Amino acid sequence: MDSSPATYNSNNKHKKYKSFLGIRSDRLIFFICILIATLFWLLIKLSDIYSVNYTFKIEYNNTPPALRLTRVIDSTLDLSLTASGFEILKMNLFNDMEILDINLGNYAIDHRGGINYAIYTQELTTALAELIGVDEKDIQLSRAVLAFEMEKTGEKILPIIPDYTVNYANQYDLYSEVRTDPKVVKVFGPQSVLDTLNYINTKKLMLEKIASDQVAIIELKNPNSKLLTFENDQVLLYFEVEKFTESELLVPINLSNMKYNIKTFPSQVTIYYRVAQKDFNEVRPYQFNIFPVVDNMDVLHAHKLPLKISKQPDFVRNIRIVPSEVEFLIIK
Numbered sequence: 001m002d003s004s005p006a007t008y009n010s011n012n013k014h015k016k017y018k019s020f021l022g023i024r025s026d027r028l029i030f031f032i033c034i035l036i037a038t039l040f041w042l043l044i045k046l047s048d049i050y051s052v053n054y055t056f057k058i059e060y061n062n063t064p065p066a067l068r069l070t071r072v073i074d075s076t077l078d079l080s081l082t083a084s085g086f087e088i089l090k091m092n093l094f095n096d097m098e099i100l101d102i103n104l105g106n107y108a109i110d111h112r113g114g115i116n117y118a119i120y121t122q123e124l125t126t127a128l129a130e131l132i133g134v135d136e137k138d139i140q141l142s143r144a145v146l147a148f149e150m151e152k153t154g155e156k157i158l159p160i161i162p163d164y165t166v167n168y169a170n171q172y173d174l175y176s177e178v179r180t181d182p183k184v185v186k187v188f189g190p191q192s193v194l195d196t197l198n199y200i201n202t203k204k205l206m207l208e209k210i211a212s213d214q215v216a217i218i219e220l221k222n223p224n225s226k227l228l229t230f231e232n233d234q235v236l237l238y239f240e241v242e243k244f245t246e247s248e249l250l251v252p253i254n255l256s257n258m259k260y261n262i263k264t265f266p267s268q269v270t271i272y273y274r275v276a277q278k279d280f281n282e283v284r285p286y287q288f289n290i291f292p293v294v295d296n297m298d299v300l301h302a303h304k305l306p307l308k309i310s311k312q313p314d315f316v317r318n319i320r321i322v323p324s325e326v327e328f329l330i331i332k
Contacts, residue, residue: 051080059100065231157184159199168241174239185235246273290310307321
């Protein structure tokens with residue numbers, strides 16, 4: 001049987017396929033050339049020098065602690081910039097070109113009498129030139145000064161109360177009270193608001209599986225950030241952590257200062273407690289005072305007396321008395 005038609009069709013398809021690949025390859029090379037040309041054109045354009053203008057809305061922050069910003073007089077600032085396309089593109093990509101945040105802590109504030117204050121924009125020009133990477137002469141600002149009003153505020157020293165949740169590793173616990181440094185903070189604001197405050201909390205702190213001493217830096221929680229400022233807005237928290245163990249000790253029942261001459265059965269009890277391992281060998285029976293409770297009780301008709309502890313070392317905790325009640329006998 002003759003197979004020449006099939007061979008012809010196969011060769012024909014192969015030629016069309018090669019032709020199709022050739023067309024696609026030509027188009028791809030064409031598009032690559034266009035892309036490269038566009039890239040070179042863009043690089044040339046970005047290398048050119050341009051003059052652009054911006055209008056910023058001014059927002060002030062970080063006012064001095066003893067002052068409160070009450071009115072912005074110069075609320076906008078026009079900027080004229082002469083720079084390369086690269087520098088302008090970088091500035092537009094990485095900076096907000098609508099709002100100008102001014103940190104007053106970074107500028108010399110000129111007190112012009114009363115409640116009037118101002119900063120000189122020359123400092124701002126220097127900062128902008130460093131940020132953009134251009135010469136200061138290439139930046140022109142529409143104002144030599146920015147004016148605003150600030151009023152003196154009242155002040156009050158308040159204790160700091162830390163807000164924290166600590167989960168300790170197995171057998172570990174807090175050894176002593178959490179220490180704060182500083183313990184108080186000076187708060188500035190309207191006197192009417194300060195009069196309502198008795199303390200300042202920290203922001204919430206979470207610590208998990210703690211098995212060693214910890215030092216944490218935590219911010220203070222401002223109850224009214226629009227009206228109040230702090231002299232310092234951070235505090236150090238110190239956590240002294242130790243490994244604890246359970247132990248027990250026989251302690252005699254103290255029968256002195258009793259209204260009746262009695263004898264208890266038993267005469268001593270077992271106390272169970274938790275103690276830091278470093279203090280384990282420091283516990284002694286005489287450091288505890290356990291006595292029967294007879295107040296508001298008809299001792300003559302009672303069968304047992306409950307026990308109470310009135311003295312213990314400050315380094316033991318979770319004390320349990322066994323037995324918690326004892327039988328007794330009144331000796332006449």
